Amino acid sequence: MDFIDNIVSNRLGGNKFFNESRVFKFEKLKMIRDDLKAKNPNIKIIDMGVGEPDKMADKSIVNILSIEANKEENRFYADNGILDFKIAACSYLNDVYNLDNINPNNIVHGIGSKSILAMIPTCFINPGDVTLMTVPGYPIIANHTRFLGGEVYNLKLCEDNNFYPELDSIPKYILKRAKLLYLNYPNNPTGQVATIEFYERVIEFAKKNNILIVSDVAYGPLVFDGNKPLSIFTVDKNMEYSIELHSLSKAFNMTGWRLAFLLGSEKSIKLFSTVKSYGDSGQFRAIQKAGIYALNHKELIDENIKRYDRRFKLLVDALNEVGFDAKKPKGGFYCYTAIPKGVKNKLTFENAEEASYYILKNAYISTVPWDECGGFLRFSVTFEANSIEEEIQTINELKERLLSLNLEF
Secondary structure: OOHHHHHOOHHHOHHHHHHOOOOOHHHHHHHHHHHHHHHOOOOOOEEOOOOOOOOOOOHHHHHHHHHHHOOHHHHOOOOOOOHHHHHHHHHHHHHHHOOOOOOHHHEEEEOHHHHHHHHHHHHHOOOOOEEEEEEOOOOHHHHHHHHOOOEEEEEEOOHHHOOOOOHHHOOHHHHOOEEEEEEEOOOOOOOOOOOHHHHHHHHHHHHHHOOEEEEEOOOOOOEOOOOOOOOHHHOOOOOOOEEEEEEOOOOOOOHHHOOEEEEOOHHHHHHHHHHHHOOOOOOOHHHHHHHHHHHOOOOHHHHHHHHHHHHHHHHHHHHHHHOOOOOOOOEOOEEEEEOOOEEOOOEEOOOHHHHHHHHHHHHOEEOEEEOEOEOEEEEEOOOOOOOHHHHHHHHHHHHHHHHHOOEEO
């Protein structure tokens, strides 16, 4: 055993860290996919598992970055963000979410939603405190809660409950220790969106139990079929019981740029900003200025919505022709559908992971499995295609490959 083994923190498993297998499902899927690519270089893998936009940020945004990166004044630390970015965020929130009572003191930028979620528990969680976490979902806030000695109580998002958490089912002994409730709507992976009525129930729950809601709206503007972008602050007008994350990654195709912002009361933002000041020195000013341009040109989101809407129609029709019971989501860019029972006269799938791996290995189609509340597969419409003709060709190829598996439903 090396010296380093004996000083690993207990939160990471102590001296057992290097002896434990930590191959998570996303890593395993990538390993299988990459192995298939290496062994079958002439067969194209249809990647429906990818969780980021297939297009670059608009050229106009890239051009702003190029211009601003050459300016001497942008070389300095940004710390907790430049004022102009906060002002642009206020305007964006008014235009997209009809929030007209926001000022720059309600906003702080972050180096992507991931880093913001990682820091939030440090603001609120003591050993023994509980974070209420919807699953399936993005695990960052849960992991950091555990790192701090807190606990996580999972709220399953099930089809029977329209993929909303059952707050009434939480035991009293959990509620007494609960500090945070994580929500994500439009939801990854289910595609469900929030409603005014849902947020009203959630705010009443938070008020009754002294719990802060962490609302993650990373996919916020990406909604379809008459649904409108909705902020929890439409209900929580005084910003008493909520904080909310907004990201430029999904809406503006800026995933690798790492730019997001947190919205909340002045006290919440001051608290978070204090923690953040010890964690990073802010995103590059030129990136923030490119973000300002994006926030001031919300029409750039429209092209993404049109593309995803078109692809969803193609994908849902194809999946249903194969035998799935697929439904077009209300928001985001994932189609979430129950797994097949198995392969006719051959095998039965015990869970979504088995189904996903089988489809990947035998049809060269990559999906993401979820088994938290029944077996489901996540198909993403961010697959690579450079034209409508290529989109149709990809979906037709996907359908033919799935049909060739002789799946049973």
